[in-house]
Amino acid sequence: MVISILAAVAVFATLVVVHEAGHFVVAKRLGVRVLRFSIGYPPRIAGIRRGETDYAIGATPLGGYVRMLGDEIGDDPSPATVELYLKELQLDILGAAKKSGWLKESGKEGDDALLAIAQQVGSGDSAVAQRILGREPKADEAILLREVDRANSVKRAIETLSPVCYHPPMKLLPILLALLLTVAAFAADPEGFAAMGIVETLVHMHDVADGLALSWAPPNELCGRVLARLFPDAPTDTDRWPALLWLTGRAELPGRPRLTQWRYSAP
Secondary structure, three states: OHHHHHHHHHHHHHHHHHHHHHHHHHHHHOOOOEEEEEEEEEEEEEEEEEOOEEEEEEEEEEEEEEEEOOOOOOOOOOHHHHHHHHHHHHHHHHHHHHHHOHHHHHOOOHHHHHHHHHHHHOOOOHHHHHHHHOOOOOHHHHHHHHHHHHHOOHHHHHHHHOOOOOOOHHHHHHHHHHHHHHHHHHHHOHHHHHHHHHHHHHHHHHHHHHHOOOOOOOOHHHHHHHHHHHOOOOOOOOOHHHHHHHHOOOOOEOOEOOOOOOOOOOO
């Protein structure tokens, strides 16, 4: 039982990393700002910030996510989501100050720069905002700047606007259920579960390579084995890798319409 749990978690973790890496690479290639790359869901237990991206590890391991600039906050956002959004606003404000030339002239950066901006723009003077940001601050930016000015600290302002997050134990029940179902699926059909993991890894590696404009293809024999196990009706008149891409909706095959939905087949 313990081996089944560890094997299931290992396979799932590999899928998550490859899957989210695909989103991350494509976003970067398209010039979209990535605010967080997380393995595991909140609460965040560890991580490191490099540039504009927070690389994090979440306490709930069955999943992951890539949060990009422009992702909407829901109707009932968690404090952690609000905090991330406030940091997104901070980057937008500093980006505007950099574009206007004020950031370079001031010689300030990071929290020091935001505090200086808040102390000058927080008064609501339109001329000052135009000089520093090149525009009027947006409504949510103005709220952040006023709080930074009032608290005289970026850190305290963000803490005030995003209260401490409490995670009720009941929220863990769906995660525990997912873990039990994953282990049950692995124990019932380890070969099929492993084949699904291989397919997900291969097609998302394809997504990553495509995003990086790289040519990549897995071994034909490996593709053939997962096709035989999960797609018994796969076309036989083409190489196994193009067939797998077609069956998962990622490519076209001559004489066949592109698939918009697909599913694995039981033996």
